[in-house]
Amino acid sequence: MSRSNPLQESRTARLGLVLLALAYVGLVLLIPLGAVFAEAFAEGIGAWYAAITEPDALSAIRLTLLVAAIAVPLNLVFGIAAAWAIAKHDFRGKAFLTTLIDLPFSVSPVVAGLIFILLFGGQGWFGPLLQDSGLQIIFALPGMVLATIFVTFPFIAREVIPLMEEQGKSDEEAALTLGASGWQLLWHVTLPNVRWGLLYGVLLANARAMGEFGAVSVVSGHIRGETNTMPLQVEVLYNEYNFVAAFAVASLLALLALVTLALKSYLEWRHRDVLAARGH
């Protein structure tokens, strides 16, 4: 091959780099993923199916889906609101708010869980109040949703803020001079401009919401068939040396990750002409 690109390395160097990258990806990504499925099907598909249709496993799956179904839409709304405020407006405390959004990334999930115990637990700040009104947050669904919201909050906002900043305000100003109201701006101009970032943020937040272990583990109380999500169920099964069942549930989580990726690729492929037209 002729050297059409002056930045191109020699053929051996390129081959070496590609092999190194493949070996690394294989070692840290593919082999573990393969191992999960190998282990899950170690005793055949019948055992796998039995493991995931067992009542406690089903309850864990239902709970995981429910938590994600509440946490992700809420984070979608607040993520858009925060991104809009930060990217399109100037106000006092903007830098602080931007840092605050990153907080869940820098705080250990276990600490995040403990925060909610401290606030809403029996001995917590609002504990007595909650007890009187008969509301249970810790060791119940609300606590798990709160913990999940906390942990997944940055995903959508972080995806969308840089996109919105890059696009500036001129599209919005144009819509404004054409008579658009604030909601119409958001709906017809701002959101369509960031929809790919938004979609990616939602997929990432969803994957994390379903996979979150630490924070949810602290607030859940590990009540089998009641407050165990899939990751917690995996741990419980594993600790009981029930490897096939543990890996069967784990394989569902892994499958979810693969579906997420496939969905994203499919959407990018479906809308490739629009993407190309926009120069992305």
Next chain:
Amino acid sequence: MKHFSTYPALNGVSLDIGPGEFVALLGPSGSGKTTLLRIIAGLDFPDSGRIVFAGEEVTDKPAARRGIGFVFQHYALFGHMTVARNIAFGLSILPRRKRPPRHEIARRVEELLELVQLQGCGERYPAQLSGGQRQRVALARALARDPQILLLDEPFGALDTRVRRELRSALRRIHENIGLTTIFVTHDHEEAFALADRVAILSGGRIEQFDTPQGIQEAPASSFVESFVS
């Protein structure tokens, strides 16, 4: 007709523009010409002073309700919409009882495409058009709701000389056909003199002179004006 006074980027500016007039705001960068245009549009707000459209004060009116059309230097077309939907935008977001029926909007879009000589481009996306074509779409979009005033911020600034000349005459022709008041910002005095009925020359946030091109050339009001237009 508009009045202004003190603004950090603008100082004691007062302009009276007649209906149907074609006015250029001319000046070097930092002279406050774009700020002035954005204040007229309602995209910026003055600390003091008044803006009056045809006897009605609009100083506190949001841009959306001023009845203006605005054309941006970098087009600001909506990339996810076709050309036709871009042009129809202003009409399609009207509240239901004021919105024209669909076929009416489509007819208006066709009419505007014809006006800017882009017949048959309605189904394309902005990214598939050249710079000059995009600016024509932006112009058509700004005219869709029949604004009383058309404002253009360096509309030809991002285009090459040939396209620029073409668009200039298109703009002048459209201005004369529709007869709306047009105000445009430029730093190019030849462009200002070639297009406008009257030119306001700004420097350091003040209006140095506001006169016809001929008047300015014959009797420049200051040494700045003299050096800037020669």
